[in-house]
Amino acid sequence: MKSVGEICSDLIRFDTTNPGSGERPAAEYVATLLADAGIQPVVFESAPKRTTVVARIEGDSPEALLIHGHLDVVPADPAEWRLHPFSGEIVDGDVYGRGAVDMKGSCAMTIATVLGMKARGEKPRRDLVLAFLADEEATGEYGAGYAVTERRELFDGVTEAISESGGYSVPSGEDRVYPIAVGERGTAWMKLTAHGVAGHGSRPPIDNPVATLVHAMSRIAGHTWPVRLTPSVAALIEELSRITGQPIDLERLDAEAERLGKLGSLFKAQMRNSANPTMLNAGYKVNVVPSSAEAHVDGRYLPGLQEEFLATIDELLGPKITREFVSLEEAPSAPYPSSFFDELAASLVAEDPLARPVPYVMSGGTDAKSFDRIGIKGYGFAPLMLRPDLDYFGMFHGKDERVPVAGLEFGTRVLTRLLT
Structure with missing residues (x-):
C-alpha cells in the first residue's frame, strides 16, 4: 500500500493547473486507488476533462460525513521555484510542489486514511462520502457547483463535511493551537x-x-x-x-x-x-x-x-x-459549539496532548459554500502538525509550496481516530 507521502507526490506530478488541461489524469489515479481497495468510485465530468470522483463507504450509521477536496491547483512559474512545481520531490522530509498544502496533501491524507482502514478491516462509525472535485480554484462551477445540482443523490444522508484550511498547528508557547474552521467569509x-x-x-x-x-x-x-x-x-x-x-x-x-x-x-x-x-x-x-x-x-x-x-x-x-x-x-457557517466540533477537537488532542483546538473563520472560501446550499454544514479540518518555522499561510498559492511528510502522517492518524 502506498504511503501518504507517496500519494501526495503522485498527485502533485499531475499538472492540474486551473485554467489548464483539466483534472482527469489525477481523478483517474484517485479512482484507481479506491477501486483497487474495493471502494467503488463514481467518476463524472461537467465538461471535457473537468473530472470529479465521489465514493461512499458504508458505516455503522447511515447518517453520513463528507470529506471533500479539490484536485485542481493555481498556476506556478517553474523559474520562481527551488524545485519544479510539478516534481512532487521529497527533500529534507518535505513534499514539494504546487498543491502540497492546497490541497493535494489533504486529498492524500484522506486516501491514505481510507486505504488503511480497508486494509485493517475497519468500518467507519457512520457512512463516509469522499469527493475529489474539479475547479475549486475558479468558481467551482465545474466541480462542487455541478456536483450538488446534477449529482445531488451522491450526497444523500450527509449532514456535516470536513475539508481544507483548518486543523493545522500554530505554535503558542509550550502548546500548539489548532484552528478548526466553523465558517468562511x-x-x-x-x-x-x-x-x-x-x-x-x-x-x-x-x-x-x-x-x-x-x-x-x-x-x-x-x-x-x-x-x-x-x-x-x-x-x-x-x-x-x-x-x-x-x-x-x-x-x-x-x-x-x-x-x-x-x-x-x-x-x-x-x-x-x-x-x-x-x-x-x-x-x-x-x-x-x-x-x-x-x-x-x-x-x-x-x-x-x-x-x-x-x-x-x-x-x-x-x-x-x-x-x-x-x-x-454566501458566507456559510457551521454550528459552534457543537458535538461534532468536540469530536474534531478530541481527535486532535488524542494524537497531540499539547493541542489547543479553537474555533476559526476562514478569510477566503472553499467548496463548503456549494455544499452549504444543500444543507451540509462544513468545517475546515485538514489536520497537520507543522514545524514552527514553516509559514503555512505563505504556502497557499506561494512559491516553493511544500508540506512535511511527518505532518501528513499525523493528519492520517487524526482522521483515522475521527472516522473510527
Missing part, C-alpha cells in the same frame, strides 16, 4: 465598468472613463473597513486570550493581531469585510481616450454582512460605475 468577485467619451489623448478630457475608474479603485483600496466581530471570531479571540494568559484588547485589534504574530493571523483578516482591486483593463493606444474601462475586485464579507458590504462598495464606486458579479457566494 462570503465571496463577491465583481467586474466594474466605467463608460465615458472617447477622444484624442492630447485634448482636454470630456469624460475619461480610465480616470473615473482609477479614482474609484483608489477609494476602494484606501477604505478602512470597520471591525465587525461575529460570534465565532469573538469566541476565537476569547480562547486565544485564555490560552496565552494575556487579555486581548478589543478596542485595538489590529495592534493586538500584530503583537500575537501567527496567532494574530487567525483573526486579522476575519474581523472585517475587505475588497481588493486585482485587475485593470482599459484602452488600446496611448493617444486615444477609450470609451470604457474595466476592473475586477475581489470582495469578501463576513456572515450576515452582505448587504452592508455591497452598500459600502456602491458608495465607494459612485454613480458612474456599474458592477456585475463574476461570482457571488
